[in-house]
Amino acid sequence: MKSKSLQLLCIGTSPWKFLLLAIILAFSNAVPAHADDHEETPAAEEEAGPVDDYLELLEAQGEYAPAYDFFTTSMLWTVIAAALxxxxxxxxATLESGLCQKKNTVNILFKNVFIISIGVLTYAFFGFNTHYPGDFNGWFSWGGMIGDLNADGGSTWGYGGLGLAMTGFGDFIFQAMFAATGATIVSGAVAERVKLSAFMIFAVLFVGVAYPVAGSWHWGGGVLADIGFKDFAGSTVVHAFGGFGALACVMVLGPRRGKYTExxxxxxxxxxxxxAAIGVFLLMFGWYGFNGGSVLSAEPGALGLVFTTTTLAACAGALGAMFTSWFALKKPDLSMALNGILAGLVGITANADVVSVGSAILIGLIAGIIVVFAITFFDKSKIDDPVGAISVHGVCGIWGTLAVAIFADGFDFMVQLKGALLVSIFAFVFAYIVFTVLKAIMGVRVSEEEEDRGLDITEHGQEAYTN
Known part of the structure; x- marks a missing residue:
């Protein structure tokens, strides 16, 4: 006979089932035992199924069996983080469209729909295995399409062990959500005057080819990993990569009509x-997945620290930008305050797992101050960036990467600088070449008439607002 505890496990946790079990047990104690009471009934054998399956699952974990619940929790957290x-x-999408003119809203939203869609698919086709090529020369190894990432059994620790407490598919889907971010950063910087077809071609190459290659240098075990470069969740590998790619595109594209006059x-x-404010708060909410998921498990100490440092840096960044812009521009500027939140988040992304709470506040505060002066500098230099993406992601991405060596022990400043410069220069050169070639072949900018009328009508034949 099965024990009463196993009977309870099989029956489940619904209240009526507990009541039914109590009645059965009461009658079983009142009725005299018979010889055939020791024989398993077919129903009991069926009830044993879930328990036996669970025991087999535990047995399959081998030496990791005592931590299988941790593995399950970690995998659950990974897919939640991917969703965030x-x-x-x-x-x-909402931030970019809110900060631009209403006549270009549909165009911006369309680009963002395309970017996430093509980003995930190209990452499956060749990005993931280029990003994580295994044993390679440290610079480049082209990968093919993902296969059965559950080939090790799916429910075991065989994919990554304790340090990567997830299945292969969990790893893929989390990293795939990162992949499209670089082109999304560029989308905001080139908004309101870029030709849709040219941008779509650029996005495929930037997300599908350039990002996995640059990422392999660090997260794929390449040259940056070899020299001890530290970038926890991507201040450089994601944000500076996108920011300096955006800078190159804006330089080729030129400013919006009427922005800079005599x-x-x-x-x-x-x-x-x-x-725009909704967009920033959505981004901050999603950043808990961006940074928190980069723990690569649900390890309690690391997860709590990362959530805390991320939040503190964002809040400090907002205050830094608020008061800096108030002093410099003589008025408290909302767009600067919103970008201050993002600046603090970008700044903490490289180091959220290794800095103290005090350091996190300083990193975010300095990022918030930097972003105001960076936006002003690029504007005075006639680098027209409608949303401040170059400053937020590019400049503050570099700052966050250097802050690793400044605020945490055991990291080399020059290594951090070399890594940040390598990725940023690569992104800039790649984007500049691609955008220049596209400009020569098909053009990258809409006509003056189309720009004046708005891309919603000229590119899409639709309007975001009916009045």
Whole structure:
């Protein structure tokens, strides 16, 4: 006979089932035992199924069996984190469209739909296995399409062990959500004047080819990993990569019409600040998956630290940008405050797992101050970036990477600088060459008439607002 505890496990946890079990047990104690009570009934054998399956599953873990619940929790956290990173693409879409003119809203939203879609697919086709090529020369190894990433059994520790407490498919889907971010950063910087077809071609190459190659240098065990470069969740490998790619594209593309005049800079106001604010808060919410998921497990100490440092840096970044812009611009500027949150988040992304709470506040505060001066500098240099993406992701990405060596022990400043420069220069050169070639072949900018009328009508034949 099975024990009463196993009977309880098989029956489940619904209240009526407990009541039924109590009645059965009461009658079983009252009725005299018979010889055939020791024989298993077919129903009992069926009830044994889930328990036996679970025991077999535990046995399959081998030496890791005592930590199987941790593995399950970690895998669950990984896919939740992937979903949070996916939500960041909605944040980018609403932030970019809110900070631009309403006549270009449909165009911006369309680009963001394309980026996440093509990003995930190209990452499956060749990005993932290029990003993580295994044993390679440290610089480049082209990978093919993903196969059965559950080939090790799917429910075992065989994929990555304790340090990578997830299945192969869990690893893929989490990393896939990162892949499209680089092109999304570029999308905001080139908004309101880029030709849709040219941008789509660029996005495929930037996300599908350039990002996995640069990522392999660090996370794939390449040259940056060999020299001890530290970038926890991608201040350089994701954000500076996208920021300096955006800088190259903006330089080839040129500013929006009427932005820079003989009389100075003419502001082009955001059309919907509530939408922009929603975008930033969605991005901050998603960043808990971005940084928290990069722990690569549900290890309690690391997860709690990363969530805390991420939050503190974001809040400090907001305050740094608020008061810096208030002092420099004589008015408290909402767009600067929103970008301050993002600057703090980008700054902490490289080091969230190794710095103290005090250091996290300083990193975020400095990032918030830096972003105000960076946005002002690029504007005065006639580098037209409608959303401040180059400053937030590029400049603050470099800052966050260097902050690893400044605020945490055991890291070399020059190694951090070399790594940041290598990835940033690669992204800039790749984007500049691709965008220049596209400009020569098909053009990368819409006509003056199309720009004045708005890309929603000229590119899509649709309007975001009916009045």
């Amino acid at each position: 990173v996916f939500l960041m693409h909605l944040g980018f 009389n100075g800079i003419k502001p082009i106001p955001a059309h919907n600040f509530p939408l």
